[in-house]
Amino acid sequence: MSGVTTFDVRAWMVWGTSAFLIALLARNPFVLVELGIVALTVRFACVPPERLAGIGWILRVAPLMLAIGVVFNVLTVRSGDRVLATLPDSWPVIGGDLTWNAFAYGVVSALALFVLLLVGTTLGALMRWIDLTRILPQRVAPLAVAGSVAWVFLPELSRSFTDIRETMALRGIPLRGPRSFLPLVVPLLAQGLERAMTTAEVLEARGFGGRPVRAGSRRAGGMADLALIAGLVALAAGSYDLVSGGRIAWPILFAGGAAALGTGLLRRPVADAPRTRYRLARWRWMDTATCAGSVAVAAIFLWRWIAQPAGLGFDPYPHLEWPPVDLPMMLVMPLLALPAAIVAFGPGDDR
Amino acid sequence: MIATDRMPALAIDAVTYAYPGVDEPVLRAVSLDLDPASFTLVVGASGSGKSTLLRLANGLVPHFTGGRFAGAVRVGELDTRLSGPRELAAAVGFVFQDPEAQMLTDRVDDEIAFGLEQAGIPRGTMRKRVEEALDLLGIGHLRERSPATLSGGERQRVAIASAMAMHPRILVLDEPTSQLDPWAAEDVLTVVRRLNDDLGTTVLMAEHRLERTLHHADRIVELAAPGTVTQGGVGEVLPRLADGALPPVAQLGRQAGWSPLPLTVKEARRAIDATYPIGVRRVDRLSDGGHSTDPDGATYPAGSRSSPVTIALEGVTVRRGERDVLRDVSLEIHAGELVALMGRNGSGKTSLLRAIAGLDEPRRGTVAIASQGAMRSPRHLPGAIGYVPQQSGALFWHETVREDIKFAIDAARQRKTATSSVEEVLAQLGIAGLADRHPRDLSVGERVRAAIAVVLAGSPSILLLDEPTRGMDWRAKDALLALLAGLRDSGMPIAIATHDVELMARFADTVVLLGDREMVAVGPPRDVLTGSLTFSTQMNTLLGGSVLTVDDASRVLGLGG
Numbered sequence: 001m002s003g004v005t006t007f008d009v010r011a012w013m014v015w016g017t018s019a020f021l022i023a024l025l026a027r028n029p030f031v032l033v034e035l036g037i038v039a040l041t042v043r044f045a046c047v048p049p050e051r052l053a054g055i056g057w058i059l060r061v062a063p064l065m066l067a068i069g070v071v072f073n074v075l076t077v078r079s080g081d082r083v084l085a086t087l088p089d090s091w092p093v094i095g096g097d098l099t100w101n102a103f104a105y106g107v108v109s110a111l112a113l114f115v116l117l118l119v120g121t122t123l124g125a126l127m128r129w130i131d132l133t134r135i136l137p138q139r140v141a142p143l144a145v146a147g148s149v150a151w152v153f154l155p156e157l158s159r160s161f162t163d164i165r166e167t168m169a170l171r172g173i174p175l176r177g178p179r180s181f182l183p184l185v186v187p188l189l190a191q192g193l194e195r196a197m198t199t200a201e202v203l204e205a206r207g208f209g210g211r212p213v214r215a216g217s218r219r220a221g222g223m224a225d226l227a228l229i230a231g232l233v234a235l236a237a238g239s240y241d242l243v244s245g246g247r248i249a250w251p252i253l254f255a256g257g258a259a260a261l262g263t264g265l266l267r268r269p270v271a272d273a274p275r276t277r278y279r280l281a282r283w284r285w286m287d288t289a290t291c292a293g294s295v296a297v298a299a300i301f302l303w304r305w306i307a308q309p310a311g312l313g314f315d316p317y318p319h320l321e322w323p324p325v326d327l328p329m330m331l332v333m334p335l336l337a338l339p340a341a342i343v344a345f346g347p348g349d350d351r
Numbered sequence: 352m353i354a355t356d357r358m359p360a361l362a363i364d365a366v367t368y369a370y371p372g373v374d375e376p377v378l379r380a381v382s383l384d385l386d387p388a389s390f391t392l393v394v395g396a397s398g399s400g401k402s403t404l405l406r407l408a409n410g411l412v413p414h415f416t417g418g419r420f421a422g423a424v425r426v427g428e429l430d431t432r433l434s435g436p437r438e439l440a441a442a443v444g445f446v447f448q449d450p451e452a453q454m455l456t457d458r459v460d461d462e463i464a465f466g467l468e469q470a471g472i473p474r475g476t477m478r479k480r481v482e483e484a485l486d487l488l489g490i491g492h493l494r495e496r497s498p499a500t501l502s503g504g505e506r507q508r509v510a511i512a513s514a515m516a517m518h519p520r521i522l523v524l525d526e527p528t529s530q531l532d533p534w535a536a537e538d539v540l541t542v543v544r545r546l547n548d549d550l551g552t553t554v555l556m557a558e559h560r561l562e563r564t565l566h567h568a569d570r571i572v573e574l575a576a577p578g579t580v581t582q583g584g585v586g587e588v589l590p591r592l593a594d595g596a597l598p599p600v601a602q603l604g605r606q607a608g609w610s611p612l613p614l615t616v617k618e619a620r621r622a623i624d625a626t627y628p629i630g631v632r633r634v635d636r637l638s639d640g641g642h643s644t645d646p647d648g649a650t651y652p653a654g655s656r657s658s659p660v661t662i663a664l665e666g667v668t669v670r671r672g673e674r675d676v677l678r679d680v681s682l683e684i685h686a687g688e689l690v691a692l693m694g695r696n697g698s699g700k701t702s703l704l705r706a707i708a709g710l711d712e713p714r715r716g717t718v719a720i721a722s723q724g725a726m727r728s729p730r731h732l733p734g735a736i737g738y739v740p741q742q743s744g745a746l747f748w749h750e751t752v753r754e755d756i757k758f759a760i761d762a763a764r765q766r767k768t769a770t771s772s773v774e775e776v777l778a779q780l781g782i783a784g785l786a787d788r789h790p791r792d793l794s795v796g797e798r799v800r801a802a803i804a805v806v807l808a809g810s811p812s813i814l815l816l817d818e819p820t821r822g823m824d825w826r827a828k829d830a831l832l833a834l835l836a837g838l839r840d841s842g843m844p845i846a847i848a849t850h851d852v853e854l855m856a857r858f859a860d861t862v863v864l865l866g867d868r869e870m871v872a873v874g875p876p877r878d879v880l881t882g883s884l885t886f887s888t889q890m891n892t893l894l895g896g897s898v899l900t901v902d903d904a905s906r907v908l909g910l911g912g
Contacts, residue, residue, distance in 0.1 A: 130456050134468070163745035166710055171809050172734030173762045187748040190791065194744070198452045204415050205447075206455070206513070207440025207469045275471050278464030278481065 007046070007339060009131040011287035015042075016123040018294035019336060022301055023116040027314040028323050029108050034330060036115045038337045043122040045340035058117055066110040073106030074098050079317045101316040108314050133208075134277065143265075144209065149196045157192035164188065224264045231261030286342045293335035300332045358427065359384040360521050360553040361408055366422035368403060368412060377403050380422070381580050383572060385521070388551040390544070390567055392558060392585075394596065395574030396824045398794030401525075401557040404574065408523050408555060409443040410436045427520060441470050444514025446524040448822065450506035450531075454498035459490065462498060463513045470517065484516040488542055503696040504535025511542060515552070522546060524556040528563060529822050532695040532850050533885045536563055543567070559824055562598030562853065562889055565589075566614040586611050595825035599853060599889040602901045606910050616892045623893075627908070658686040661844045662707055662813065663726060666716035669706050676702040678869045679716070684844045684861075686721075689835065691855035691876075692848040693886055694865035700848035701741070703865065704815045707846060708738045720813065734766050737811030741818050743802035747790035752782065752801045755790060759808035770810045780804040780834060796827025803834070814838060816847045820854060832858055856880050856888045856899040 022035050074084070075094045080101025089095045133144040164184055168174065234257030241250035304326055305312050311326035363383040369376040377400040385391055393401045406412040413420040414435040424431040426442050447453045456462045463484050467477045485491040488508045498506055507527055514522060524543065528536035544567045546552045558564045565571075571588040573581040581588060589612050594602055597612070600619040604612040607626065613619035662684040669677040677699045684690050692700045705711045706718055709729030719726035722735060729736055739746070749755045756773050763769035777783045782800050785793060790801055799819050806814070814835075820828050832854070835845055839860075849855060855862060855876060862879040864872040864886060872879045877897045880887050890904045891897075898904055 128457065130461075130465075160745065163740065163742060164748070167738070167740070167745045169733065170708055170710065170736060170738050171759065171762060171806070172766050174733075183748055187744075191744050194791070195452070198447075198449070199455075201411060201415055202447060202453045202455065204436040205409055205411060205440065205445040206466045207437050207517075209437055209469060276468055276474050276477060278461065278468055278474065278477050280474075 008287040011290040012126045014291045015294045018298040019119045023119050026312045028312050032111050032115045034333050039118045039122045041337045041340045045343045047125040062114050065113050069110035070106035073102045077102035082320050101320045104316045149200045153196040156195040160191040227260045228264030231257045290339050293338040297335050360387045361385040362425040364423045369419045371417045389569050390547045390554045391570045392568035393572045397796045399574040405523050409439045409445050441517050444519035444522045446510045446527050448526045450503045453510050457497045460494045463516050466517050480516045484512040488512040503531050507539045521553045599901050661686050661721040663719045667713045668715040669711045670714040680870050687842045688860045689839050689845045690861045691859035692863050698865040699868040708736050736813045737806035738815045739802045746802050746805045751787050753786040755805045756808045763809045768810045776808045795822040814845045820851050
């Protein structure tokens with residue numbers, strides 16, 4: 001990849017964790033917009049040209065996300081001091097006052113989802129899955145196979161959709177509106193999955209994950225499996241709590257779930273066979289700088305989120321007011337764009 | 352236990368295997384021993400279980416596929432019931448059919464090192480093995496390239512290098528040349544032969560194109576339905592194979608009564624020299640009746656191009672991204688004409704089909720299709736062009752073939768162009784027996800016929816096929832040819848992108864040879880497919896002149912066949 005400055009995949013993982021943390025927890029529109037701009041800057045500066053897919057599809061999906069967020073919120077939330085319209089109370093579920101407050105919250109929710117998508121796709125383009133699997137412990141190889149199938153699945157889905165759209169156009173069957181897309185869902189999934197399974201088969205045949213070396217007792221295996229299950233249940237419960245608006249239980253469930261999952265994976269009675277690397281990864285000053293900037297942003301965010309949660313949130317109920325500006329957070333956020341600055345003004349790649 | 356030369360490299364012992372959810376086993380009590388350093392060719396009809404048999408060797412069957420498995424498979428001292436694909440990867444190198452699907456990284460040397468990294472080979476040894484593999488396959492100059500930028504043949508060589516870097520005892524190849532042009536296929540097979548000869552690697556290869564592979568093999572395993580196996584030396588099994596399964600030189604040998612049957616042009620030439628001591632007269636023009644000369648100078652059988660022009664391309668250049676994928680192509684295709692588009696991988700065959708179909712807008716030049724007495728752009732004629740792409744899966748959206756055909760007919764009815772019922776289409780294609788099957792459960796040959804049925808159900812006036820015979824056995828090819836002959840006789844113009852020189856020599860009216868995205872030759876097969884080193888038939892290489900097919904050769908040799 002000559003001509004492009006490359007960062008260590010571990011640095012990108014730290015960057016991604018920090019960006020995801022903000023995208024998942026913050027609801028302040030100023031913070032979200034700033035994060036979106038940072039993600040776009042990093043995307044255009046750091047993603048190698050051959051992996052720089054257009055973001056047109058994200059922009060096309062954005063109005064849909066906005067419409068769904070706004071319509072759902074406006075029709076189901078009855079709180080707020082700014083009434084937009086009133087539907088008869090006799091109408092089930094949607095009857096009553098429709099408010100600007102609900103409208104504003106819907107817009108911000110859609111914005112959060114859009115920024116999350118932007119951060120996710122940017123991170124996906126920045127990292128190659130093959131580099132990711134190289135840093136995973138060998139004992140989680142099956143997980144990595146599943147991950148790589150998922151990694152391949154989405155691009156294949158998009159390719160299959162193009163194939164289907166072309167054959168339909170040729171046969172004089174244009175795709176018009178959501179109804180014409182419905183019959184395509186199953187074949188699209190089947191075709192995407194078929195291609196992803198081929199990748200999984202190739203990985204198996206080429207010894208991906210190395211030779212499993214069994215060690216430890218059956219009892220240890222059972223305990224590890226139990227820890228895995230408990231971890232997954234805790235993460236699912238935490239996700240539910242987060243989605244349903246909880247503020248206390250989900251961090252505990254997430255932390256507990258992650259700990260149980262980690263214990264389950266690391267205590268599985270399979271010993272790591274030695275694994276080697278053809279190309280040695282070099283950790284350089286720019287990787288350190290990226291990590292330092294990302295950790296600083298995450299630390300400030302968590303401090304502000306615990307100390308002044310209102311500053312990073314947006315609560316339009318019952319009174320619709322402008323969201324606050326959290327100056328420390330806004331000032332520290334550009335540190336996440338450090339990799340872009342390094343690419344633009346740094347000494348270039350000598351890797 | 353230590354593997355010795357006496358121990359078979361691969362021992363398959365009474366294996367019966369059925370895929371999950373399928374009652375009928377695809378392999379039934381199959382037993383087979385491969386001697387170390389042997390070269391075994393697996394032949395058989397599409398769907399006979401060749402790929403399944405190959406996947407026994409590295410444990411993909413049953414560890415990856417699941418299903419019901421009985422019997423035992425041993426690779427040296429390893430029992431595949433106890434050792435899965437990951438443990439067997441170092442002993443068995445596997446090369447898949449699709450060169451594109453098996454690339455995992457974005458640099459050639461990383462790709463070769465991938466398996467070594469997984470096996471925990473020390474870095475110093477790994478670097479040596481990567482260099483060895485690059486040299487062995489002659490791809491050192493590609494080391495920094497991304498596999499995505501390589502041709503099909505180069506990718507297959509990278510895949511073989513990746514397998515060979517592991518120093519496997521057995522190299523398994525599943526139709527490795529089915530997607531390659533003759534040149535690239537010859538390259539790949541020469542390399543495999545060298546690995547077998549020089550390094551003593553045991554080779555197990557499935558392949559339909561016997562004219563390419565038979566002379567390399569020591570042994571043939573024929574899978575005959577249902578799940579039964581015939582095996583033996585090449586000389587032993589060859590006489591038992593049907594005519595259609597034999598390479599042209601062996602077919603000629605059978606007609607001439609030569610024994611043993613020749614496997615190569617060289618062997619056939621020796622047989623001819625022995626049979627005709629005074630030599631065979633070179634025939635520069637075999638009689639096809641009268642002749643007419645095209646404005647380009649190509650000579651066609653009289654009357655064969657008297658029908659009106661239905662597809663006209665004038666100076667067509669197509670650009671994709673930063674690159675021209677087709678340059679300055681001018682071509683006319685007549686009603687009832689079958690045109691074969693041939694050329695190396697990446698020469699522009701698919702791009703030409705896509706341009707005719709209107710899927711890619713020309714940057715320069717025009718594409719026009721005859722419709723209701725006028726020539727129009729294909730973009731203004733939805734439904735008029737039937738296009739079967741290489742990956743025909745995009746044509747199937749329903750649970751059964753019947754439903755997909757019905758859907759296409761309903762769409763044609765809305766355009767008021769429907770001319771057939773579901774049953775008529777099924778009968779025309781001879782696939783009534785497949786009507787209620789799920790399209791994804793069909794064999795390669797069946798799937799292509801079903802795809803053509805779905806396309807024809809829309810009543811197009813032109814048919815375009817991209818590599819339709821890929822992975823097809825000779826019976827499926829003959830069935831496809833019979834179908835296309837019927838369509839051609841009804842006046843439909845047909846264009847086929849293909850690498851199948853032998854088939855097109857027998858069947859095409861016109862051959863368009865593409866090179867580096869430009870048209871380099873056009874004319875009847877007897878003009879284009881003769882006198883070439885790669886795009887010519889075995890019979891032409893053997894007898895020269897204008898001899899193309901086994902029938903031509905029989906006439907020249909006076910065999911009366």
